[in-house]
Amino acid sequence: MVNKDVIVVGGGIAGLTAALSLAHKGKDVLLIEKNDHCGGLMNSFVRDGFRFEGGARALVNAGLVKPLIKEFGIDIEVLPNPISLGIEDRILRIDGEESLFAYAELLKALYTDSTDEVDRIIQAIHSIIEDMKVLYGVDNPLFTKKKKNILTLAPSVIAWIFKFMRTMYRISKMDTPFEDSLDAISSNQSLKDIIGQHFFRKTPVFFALSYFALYNDYIYPKGGVGALIQKLVDAIVQRGGEVRVDTEIAGVDPYNKIITDTAGNAYHYKRMIWAGDLKALYATAKDAGLAEKDKALFFRAKESILRQKGAESVFSVFVGADLPPDTFRAIASGHAFYTPDRRGLGAIHTAELKSLLLRWDSVQKDEVFAWLRGFCRHNTFEISIPVLRDADAAPPGKTGVIISALFDYGLTQKVKAAGWYEEFKRRVEEEFIETLSSSIYPGLKDKILFRFSASPASIYDRVRSSEGSIVGWSFEGDIPVVTSMFRMADSVNTPLPDVYAAGKWVYSPAGGPTAIMTGRIAAKRCLKG
Numbered sequence: 001m002v003n004k005d006v007i008v009v010g011g012g013i014a015g016l017t018a019a020l021s022l023a024h025k026g027k028d029v030l031l032i033e034k035n036d037h038c039g040g041l042m043n044s045f046v047r048d049g050f051r052f053e054g055g056a057r058a059l060v061n062a063g064l065v066k067p068l069i070k071e072f073g074i075d076i077e078v079l080p081n082p083i084s085l086g087i088e089d090r091i092l093r094i095d096g097e098e099s100l101f102a103y104a105e106l107l108k109a110l111y112t113d114s115t116d117e118v119d120r121i122i123q124a125i126h127s128i129i130e131d132m133k134v135l136y137g138v139d140n141p142l143f144t145k146k147k148k149n150i151l152t153l154a155p156s157v158i159a160w161i162f163k164f165m166r167t168m169y170r171i172s173k174m175d176t177p178f179e180d181s182l183d184a185i186s187s188n189q190s191l192k193d194i195i196g197q198h199f200f201r202k203t204p205v206f207f208a209l210s211y212f213a214l215y216n217d218y219i220y221p222k223g224g225v226g227a228l229i230q231k232l233v234d235a236i237v238q239r240g241g242e243v244r245v246d247t248e249i250a251g252v253d254p255y256n257k258i259i260t261d262t263a264g265n266a267y268h269y270k271r272m273i274w275a276g277d278l279k280a281l282y283a284t285a286k287d288a289g290l291a292e293k294d295k296a297l298f299f300r301a302k303e304s305i306l307r308q309k310g311a312e313s314v315f316s317v318f319v320g321a322d323l324p325p326d327t328f329r330a331i332a333s334g335h336a337f338y339t340p341d342r343r344g345l346g347a348i349h350t351a352e353l354k355s356l357l358l359r360w361d362s363v364q365k366d367e368v369f370a371w372l373r374g375f376c377r378h379n380t381f382e383i384s385i386p387v388l389r390d391a392d393a394a395p396p397g398k399t400g401v402i403i404s405a406l407f408d409y410g411l412t413q414k415v416k417a418a419g420w421y422e423e424f425k426r427r428v429e430e431e432f433i434e435t436l437s438s439s440i441y442p443g444l445k446d447k448i449l450f451r452f453s454a455s456p457a458s459i460y461d462r463v464r465s466s467e468g469s470i471v472g473w474s475f476e477g478d479i480p481v482v483t484s485m486f487r488m489a490d491s492v493n494t495p496l497p498d499v500y501a502a503g504k505w506v507y508s509p510a511g512g513p514t515a516i517m518t519g520r521i522a523a524k525r526c527l528k529g
């Protein structure tokens with residue numbers, strides 16, 4: 001049987017951060033990944049010479065990614081990743097903080113009856129951006145060498161610590177759903193939709209409105225997000241760690257400290273970090289042999305974790321276009337958030353979708369397709385064009401485009417069960433492309449070389465993320481994990497002896513940065529014990 005100091009299950013960014021931190025300290029570490037390559041929701045792939053991101057389209061630095069690259073001496077060039085925001089025919093290229101005021105002008109030009117409300121929303125965003133500067137304005141201490149004695153810290157750093165604590169306190173008070181906060185400011189539903197419809201339902205207001213600050217914080221690794229992932233894998237191996245792909249863990253026996261894969265192979269660990277979906281850990285772990293106290297804690301956590309759901313998922317359409325990059329460059333940056341219709345989604349993604357799902361057995365396909373058309377015409381799309389950030393990402397004179405929008409996992413599952421999943425996928429691809437062809441990118445649909453898509457169901461199949469969630473728990477139910485920044489360090493603990501957890505399911509709200517942070521904290525726990 002394989003015998004290791006530490007086994008990390010799951011080779012997403014959380015598991016990779018954990019495994020690399022451990023290998024760097026000389027631990028005998030094995031990383032086990034279900035797929036044929038690591039990265040999870042951060043990956044790149046090539047189709048017919050076009051490179052695409054299958055998951056996150058770029059990285060939010062968040063005071064973490066660049067320090068991580070530096071600490072481990074990862075040899076990779078980091079390219080800028082400028083963002084554009086667009087509504088109908090108005091496109092704004094974000095260029096620093098001042099763009100917030102240009103965004104206000106854009107909104108005022110579209111919502112002429114709500115200019116005061118625009119000002120108040122922008123003021124709320126501005127105040128959150130000031131808080132973000134305190135949080136992300138310096139490199140995260142998790143990845144920087146710490147001084148041992150507070151007396152040796154520069155006064156400016158001590159001042160920063162106090163500012164940081166005050167900011168953390170303010171943030172902890174801003175946990176109401178962003179919809180409620182916007183309702184308190186404005187009664188213009190379209191304006192509120194445009195601000196918030198590309199966030200997960202009931203996202204805490206701090207997290208949602210802080211996004212404007214993050215637009216200036218995105219970076220793109222040369223060679224794509226997957227190139228950075230591959231360098232992290234190489235760095236683990238160079239430090240003596242082992243990475244085993246094509247291996248899915250299906251059984252956990254915490255008493256004997258043994259995990260087993262789907263082929264029946266067993267692995268013994270002294271410590272384990274679970275960096276996959278927490279539901280899978282709690283569903284598969286056996287309680288036999290555990291102390292009564294641990295058993296009780298395990299069952300309590302298991303019950304609340306298995307009851308809750310993941311946040312909405314994403315539908316992505318990948319397009320190879322026979323158009324030169326300059327055609328797209330003239331319109332917007334290589335990473336854009338675009339809404340083709342100022343009216344916004346209104347009830348389409350809420351009441352109308354709910355009604356469709358409730359009446360599903362009597363709903364006709366045409367009704368679903370009619371809903372889909374309205375959904376696409378009024379939605380906000382994330383559009384990513386890798387070649388506009390990295391010239392090597394497409395064959396000369398051609399352009400790859402990734403178009404995505406938040407999408408309901410339940411709808412995808414119902415269509416699948418009804419047996420017309422492939423037809424549905426084709427229809428979504430057509431609607432996404434048609435929508436952008438009749439708005440931001442005229443003529444795109446006539447220059448398509450190939451197209452394909454990934455639905456919420458594909459996300460589950462690929463990374464085993466419940467409900468196809470890309471950021472962990474839904475904000476619509478009770479969140480069964482740590483939600484306070486003050487307690488982030490506790491998020492990696494589990495009731496199972498010597499088992500820690502990391503990644504998007506262990507802390508909420510989550511995303512790339514928290515996956516990295518929890519990976520690092522879990523590694524520190526393993527090193528300490």
Ligand SMILES: Cc1cc2nc3c(=O)[nH]c(=O)nc-3n(C[C@H](O)[C@H](O)[C@H](O)COP(=O)(O)OP(=O)(O)OC[C@H]3O[C@@H](n4cnc5c(N)ncnc54)[C@H](O)[C@@H]3O)c2cc1C
Nearest residue numbers: 010012013014034040041055056248249276503504511512
């Ligand atoms: C389209 C898209 C856009 C995004 N945009 C952003 C963004 O702008 N900003 C942001 O912060 N985040 C964004 N995200 C989310 C971000 O990518 C994820 O939250 C983050 O990468 C999660 O990392 P993770 O390591 O926790 O989980 P994952 O990436 O899901 O990794 C888990 C890994 O564990 C493996 N695994 C699971 N179960 C097992 C098992 N039993 N045995 C072995 N292996 C297993 C999986 O195959 C997977 O590789 C986006 C995601 C997508 C898909």
